[in-house]
Amino acid sequence: MSAAAALRVGDAIPGLKLPALTAGDLARYAETSGDRAAVHLDEAYARDMGFPGVIAHGLLVMAYLGRTLTDWQPLSRLRSFSCRFQAVTLMGERLECRGVVVAVRALAQERLVDLELEVVNQDAELKITGKATLQL
Amino acid sequence: MSDVPTLDRSVIGREFPPSFAVVEAEAVRRFARAIGETNAVFFDEAAARAQGYRGLPIPPTYVFSMKHAGSSPDSTLRALGVEGGSGKLLHAEQAFEYLQPICAGDRLCFRERVADVFEKKGGALVFIVLETRVTDDRGETVAIIRHTEVIRSDV
Numbered sequence A: 001m002s003a004a005a006a007l008r009v010g011d012a013i014p015g016l017k018l019p020a021l022t023a024g025d026l027a028r029y030a031e032t033s034g035d036r037a038a039v040h041l042d043e044a045y046a047r048d049m050g051f052p053g054v055i056a057h058g059l060l061v062m063a064y065l066g067r068t069l070t071d072w073q074p075l076s077r078l079r080s081f082s083c084r085f086q087a088v089t090l091m092g093e094r095l096e097c098r099g100v101v102v103a104v105r106a107l108a109q110e111r112l113v114d115l116e117l118e119v120v121n122q123d124a125e126l127k128i129t130g131k132a133t134l135q136l
Numbered sequence B: 001m002s003d004v005p006t007l008d009r010s011v012i013g014r015e016f017p018p019s020f021a022v023v024e025a026e027a028v029r030r031f032a033r034a035i036g037e038t039n040a041v042f043f044d045e046a047a048a049r050a051q052g053y054r055g056l057p058i059p060p061t062y063v064f065s066m067k068h069a070g071s072s073p074d075s076t077l078r079a080l081g082v083e084g085g086s087g088k089l090l091h092a093e094q095a096f097e098y099l100q101p102i103c104a105g106d107r108l109c110f111r112e113r114v115a116d117v118f119e120k121k122g123g124a125l126v127f128i129v130l131e132t133r134v135t136d137d138r139g140e141t142v143a144i145i146r147h148t149e150v151i152r153s154d155v
Helices: A023-033 A043-048 A058-072 B025-034 B045-050 B062-068 B074-079
Strands: A012-017 A078-085 A096-107 A110-120 A126-135 B019-022 B089-098 B107-120 B125-135 B141-152
Touching: A012 A058, A023 A058, A023 B025, A023 B062, A058 A078, A058 A096, A058 A110, A058 A126, A058 B062, A058 B089, B019 B062, B025 B062, B062 B089, B062 B107, B062 B125, B062 B141
Parallel strands: none
Antiparallel strands: A012 A096, A078 A126, A078 B089, A096 A110, A110 A126, B019 B107, B089 B141, B107 B125, B125 B141
16 A cells, blocks of 8 residues: 555544434444443433433444544554543534554564554543554 | 442452354444444445455454443453442453454354453552453454453542
8 A cells, every 4th residue: 555655653544523422322332232231321320320411332432433443444454452441422522533653663574553543522522542553 | 338349369360251152244234333334344245355354344343342242341340249330330441452354254252361450549449451362263363352440449
């Protein structure tokens, strides 16, 4: 890939801006992921837990972030993907996923690119910080 | 509150019984739709094969859901005596290593163990790291999942 071959530290990968999160998004994710924990689905329960309302599954937000990786490069190039959850995401928040190249290196005849990733909301509040390594 | 979860380092190394799952094409499509995917490789077998996959490949985080096969991720923690749902338990970190693509039709085995337990803030936060080795039906490791949960006793 010529575009990937020219990658440099500091380059951003194409980001992803998502529409406002809805309870329907969580319901669909709960159904397909099997994680039907009440804090994601039951408004009254989430309030009892001290949250302002239901909170998104962390793995749903991570899955959005994963889309930026597989939109950018073929899935088979992905070697590792990790994240740290920084803050919960509430309904109505509009998330944005971003990534930037922090290293381009060689390992056993392969060229690898390391990315630092983040998900923020419309007010630039940090939700997730992450890392990924892809083979070029 | 009397339900403050406790956990000590004696559980490190504890292994859970293996679980098994087959990657279903329709489930991959449903998951891809639920996360807003539009990439044809996750929906269309022909597109997947054209890119060299033997079936629909799974989105990067789906292997985490497959491990739980319909049950709550808290079930492992419950087996260690840590109750979820108290607001004291939070998913802190999640990591994946990918060694081979996982595709629809694959039979996977999940072997989970407690990789680490450590404290921060003088014991107010207890972290537990659960590591799952995912193997295919030839016994080759296709992915490693690391799930870090934090138990807060300060709330």
